[in-house]
Amino acid sequence: MIPLVRALPRPVAAPGPAGVIALALVVLLLAGGLADPRFFSPAYLLQQLHTGAFLGVIAIGAMVVILTGHIDLSVPWTLSAAATFSTAFVGAAGEGAQGELGLLVGLAVGAGIGLVNGIGVAYLRLPSMIWTLAVNMVVLGVCVLHAGLYASGSRPSAVMATLGGGWIGSLVPNAVVVWMVLSAAAVFLLRRTVAGRCLYAVGTRESAAWLSGIDTRRVLLGAFVISGLCSAVAGMLLAGYANQAYQRMGDPYLLPGIAAVVLGGTSILGGRGSYGGCVAGVLLITLITSMLSLLQVPEAFKQIAYGGVIILMVGYYSRRAAAERA
């Protein structure tokens, strides 16, 4: 503790994002369990966690970029491109150790796209929303040129298949382990490293960070590269899970990724948010999805539920923030 001349009372705050989501998760679990006992079976929940892991990996990248006050809309095709080119490399190089170099190809694709995103946003000062969208379209073009519109790619490598689809002794899906490892890395990055501090600082006020002697452009560049890498990892895991790479495999992940981050209490304006909230957001979205699937609710109501949850939660956060300021 710092020595204080006079300790000021801290106002009692309404529960924050993590607390609210934990509450929502409990309520959802109970409601789901009452509606259908299968909901409580560990096997079922682990299955849900497995599909949630892909979203979780994407949300890490989305969160890092959103913390800086920007947004990465190139996720869908970064994901598809990494999966397409890594599996294509596996197909060309053959199975075995050589084929595993496909993992590096996938990561290189992700990092390269992230680099282009970052250069546009950080150095050319273009609005991220439109620049990353344009990059997304170019990557789409490259993929289509490479593989044709609906052509499915080649098979994933053994490591991809294991990590994406395998289980540790039918207890824990490997993809969840990957998500947990990357989560640990994300927590370390955000809490313990200079780079993490810089992400928050740039997102809070880039000019103040720059005046403090930080090269804010490199921070932004790094954030987009991380986002590209996360999309690439998710793409290769998904290719392993589905045992193939296919065009448009990334489309269903863009908006849920952003939604998970925002639900987790990270401000879309940047600078505020904790990784715990982000994980909670991923779990919430995954649980809502699986519950609605189990209840055989049509897709339409799922969409309505997502939107409603976002408005309720973010509206609550913003009222809470306003109340704290007053």
Added chain:
Amino acid sequence: MPNDPAFLALAGVAKRYGGAVALRDVSFSAGRGSIHAILGENGAGKSTLMKILAGAVAADCGSVTLDGRPLRLDGPAAALREGIVCIFQELSIIPDLTVAENICLADPPRRRIGTIDRGAQRRRARAVLDALGCGSGLDVRARCADLPLAKRQIVEIAKALARRPRVLILDEATSALSAEDAERVMRHLRRLREEGVCVLFISHRMHEVDALADTCSVFRNGEHVATFPAGSRTHDEIVRLMIGRSIAHVYPPKPERPPPAEPYLRVRGLARDGVLKGIDLDVRPGEIVGLGGLDGQGQRELLLALAGVLRGTTGDVRIGTAAGLPSGPRAAGGPGRRIALIPEDRKTEGLFLGLSVAANLSFAALDRLSRCGIVDTDAERALVAGLAGRLAVKAPDRDAPVATLSGGNQQKVVLGKWLATEPKLLLLMDPTRGIDVGTKQEIYRLMRDLAAAGVAILFHSTDYDELIGLCDRVLVLYDGRVAARLSGAEITEEAIVASALNLRPAASAAGSRRPHREALA
């Protein structure tokens, strides 16, 4: 027209921001058909008073009546409906709209179907500008963003006049105008007085007050101190009312003589297109050098240029062991120069408002608190504890967002953030603006301690009192040049004010009521 002396009346108005009192039980009235000058130091409460009247800020308590009727000022629109119109220092014009659109902004001439009649709008804007007498050479179809500051200020004034105010409030509204235009605006204000408008007039320029005001009110520390007919007191008496306290015990004692040392900062012929016109200055280790002058004479640009923020600055500069201006803030803070810039606007340039006290305090020093990019949290905690103790930061705890702190404590965090880097040259831009006296005193003591420890300090302030009480030497800038170099006993209010207005000291000391035309030239 009845000359109702209580046309506009405030009773018991008070306003606090967090812990700081901005206005304390202010009662005050101004008459119809009069020009009423509001005088006071920075932070005396003038601006808050004006914002309350404009509906921009809600008073905590008290009442405002206009023409005997109590007002509910719950927003700018409400104030404007009552005919209370403000001309703000920070311009309230819309940069992307044209001159005519801005002048007729919220109440444009409309056709019967509700669309704006652009022809009539241009004519009305033209008429207002012509009545003001400043509009020649100003195309009402030009976009305001393309105009120079002086022209934009004319638009701002015309925009207020177009609303046909019953109460017109000007806050340093003529500061950017040319001498001729300022003269025309003053003539127009007198005309408005004849028409029965109540004009409230905030200015730091005594010659404008002399030339215009019927009545003067002095504010100090959020209180209304005195109201008297213009001309009934000398300038010296007015200044005493404004300052109102003895300076001596607020400031730490100055050392007997400046330590003999090589200058840490040496600047020769620093120039930047039209703003800095050849500045020479030296700052030695252990010395506090003040930068004074009216707003916008190049003080801000000088400090920003030294920190490497501005492109296109030329001159011969040596800082520590490094020659030349730094290429950016990173180079400025680097080992060769060890510069720390405390920026003017702590909320947007100094602090990360949403982040914790600890994260703010350690941020600029993370380089030395980390190895291989990993923060040593123990070292960080020790640094934060040390700084928070040394600066006596009052905060709920070190993880509280810095936004929850009072202005004074926020400023301490800004200072602490830079002290963590152990700078050799401290560039301060008006660090005590809007801060209570107690915290000010702590900051002064801190600065003196730093100087004693061998730091060179260049200190820009808009508060003359500080320059006098704290600085070993004072440079007064006027129009991008050093107008006066004062040291020791030469540092007096008269000398600073006179050189800020580019007058000879004698003219000001005489306290004459004659408008000093040369001040505006």
Added chain:
Amino acid sequence: MIPALRLLVRHNDRALAAWALLLALLLLFLSIHPRGASGGVLAAWANQGVALAFVAVGQTIVVLTRGIDLSAGAILALCNCAASALVRGDPAEVALGIAAVCLIGAACGALNGLIVVRGRIQPIVATLATGAILSGVALLVRPTPGGSVDDRLADALTGTVGGVVPVSLLLLAVLVAAIWGPVRASLTGRTILAVGSAEPAAYMSGLPVDRAKVAAYALAGLFAAFGGLFLGFQTLSGDPSVGASYTLNSVAAVVLGGTALAGGAGSVAGSIAGALVLRTVGSLIFFTGLDPMAQPLFEGAVLLVAVALGAGRLLRIRNRLEVFR
């Protein structure tokens, strides 16, 4: 009048550049089209772009307030589905159906505005959420593509006047002039621009800030409804999944048309050109004999280059703090 003209050009340089680009692309398109330059070809070209142009007009109005409408595509899809259920039968029913669809669009937009103003939620998040909700509603209205739209009216609206001028373009011009024109010329329109340019100054000047924001989102909804209706006339059916590409393409069209995402300055006309350019590039590549597989890449590259031109402002910056504004 000459100085006025010069000012007009300078304030709309990017919109004019978009129109010049469109004109060049259109001439190229007509010259290489296998059926040659004819009214029919022109109408087919226009019909390709008008729905996006409608959405882009609405998007522009919101972007002018420094907001964004990520639900524009969903509103278009919903209105398209609603049109496929309502716009048929006898003329009176058709007219009522059209009115109902427009009302739905405007109401969805107004809801966005209220959530942004009252809920104090960032526009990007608020419209992302309402976008999800409205695409859900569209799925409820029409779970799979289908339905029907009055085909006589559809024929009329997708044809030509006198064999030369595409009706769809006329419709676009008339609706924009009749709706945005008066609003733009009113106090609300002025406030929309002022809010995007300098919101605190607009508030201090007593302008009706909240009302203008809600109006902007409502107009965006209305124009998205026009887009959905027109798409119905074009395809004679409703499809709940058409929305997604319209949202992002409308933002791209706005940027291409010279409206800054930072708000305040820009024009609806520029965005129309932007939308038509985006669609023309697609059609053009189709007829140039370029490998169809290379088409998306080419389209993406055009957008990328157009957006990158916006970096030119960096060259003029002297105070480096301004980079961050």
